[in-house]
Amino acid sequence: MTKSRFHSFAEVEKAFRFQRPDLVDLLLEIRNIVMKTSPFATERIHPRGITFFDPDKGGTIKGGICFVDIQDDHVRLRFGLGAFLKDPKSLLTGEGRLYMRHLDISSFEDAPWKDIEALIHESANLNG
Numbered sequence: 001m002t003k004s005r006f007h008s009f010a011e012v013e014k015a016f017r018f019q020r021p022d023l024v025d026l027l028l029e030i031r032n033i034v035m036k037t038s039p040f041a042t043e044r045i046h047p048r049g050i051t052f053f054d055p056d057k058g059g060t061i062k063g064g065i066c067f068v069d070i071q072d073d074h075v076r077l078r079f080g081l082g083a084f085l086k087d088p089k090s091l092l093t094g095e096g097r098l099y100m101r102h103l104d105i106s107s108f109e110d111a112p113w114k115d116i117e118a119l120i121h122e123s124a125n126l127n128g
Contacts, residue, residue: 005042005055006035015045019070026075026105030068033117038065038124049075054124065124071104077116078102079123086122091115 007015012031016024027050034041034052044051044060049069057063064080079085082092082101091112092101103119105111 006031007043007045012045012050016070022108023070023073023075025108026111027068027070029108029111029113030066030075030077030116030120033113033120034065034124037117037121041065041124057127066120074104074106076102076104077119079119081123081126084126085119087119089115091119 012028013024016027031043031050031052034043038052038054040054040056041052042055044053048071049067051060051067052065053060053063054065055063060067061080067076067078067080069076069078078094079092079101081099082094083099085092085101087101089112091103093103094101103116105116
């Protein structure tokens with residue numbers, strides 16, 4: 001198994017210092033969930049978010065766990081193979097895409113954190 005590769009909190013904080021603090025808080029909470037449920041993951045920071053993947057399965061697509069993107073007024077949590085995830089509450093949208101599904105999160109208080117954790121855990125354990 002590949003050693004996990006998470007950036008330091010200071011690196012993540014610095015990368016998103018110009019984003020809205022409430023949206024960064026959402027991104028950081030999702031990051032905490034990934035770190036807890038998928039300690040083997042690798043993260044890749046990009047200008048508007050973070051991609052989490054399992055390098056033992058492949059790169060950011062084949063080994064993808066989730067993508068977290070900061071939008072203007074919400075955070076979008078995307079799953080590259082979201083069409084294969086159990087989603088009993090129909091939280092994921094994006095049927096126009098082949099397998100990609102996403103969930104838009106506008107506030108910390110309204111986010112379905114238990115469901116988000118379940119989706120991330122399942123995505124990390126998919127055998128794509």
